[in-house]
Amino acid sequence: MHNKPFTYPGLHIDWVEEIYGWGVFAKEAIPIHSIVETCPVIVYPEDIIKIATWNTQDDRHSYASLGLTLYSLKWGDQHAAIPLGFGGIYNHSDNNNCQFVMNAEEGFLHIISLRDIEPGEQLLVTYGDGWFDGKPFPKVDL
Numbered sequence: 001m002h003n004k005p006f007t008y009p010g011l012h013i014d015w016v017e018e019i020y021g022w023g024v025f026a027k028e029a030i031p032i033h034s035i036v037e038t039c040p041v042i043v044y045p046e047d048i049i050k051i052a053t054w055n056t057q058d059d060r061h062s063y064a065s066l067g068l069t070l071y072s073l074k075w076g077d078q079h080a081a082i083p084l085g086f087g088g089i090y091n092h093s094d095n096n097n098c099q100f101v102m103n104a105e106e107g108f109l110h111i112i113s114l115r116d117i118e119p120g121e122q123l124l125v126t127y128g129d130g131w132f133d134g135k136p137f138p139k140v141d142l
Helices: 050-057 067-072
Strands: 009-016 020-024 035-045 079-084 096-103 108-113
Touching: none
Parallel strands: none
Antiparallel strands: 009 020, 035 079, 035 108, 096 108
């Protein structure tokens, strides 16, 4: 695994109309088991989101509208992390072609291809069971 930030050179970002958001795509073929990206992460105590939520509660804001909740990952028992690089914009699929591999010791999130990926194909991970619960948008399987 890479122990410094890395992004596979054959990636690009494009708009995904089905979810009205961005996604990560392959510009070239990516072989199975490739390290697609190694993202540094910003780790913070999970409880901080409760404080941020409390401070933003009013008629216009809610827990679900906070950006941190949309891009953060569970990181150990009591922490969450925000991945840098493209790490926060890999979209969800129950038929994912990539997976997140967390390296808490070194502070990196690795994205690994689970199969060969064709040019033009979106790189997809699974967010896990329950991630969409309480979010203000439906789960769309890409």
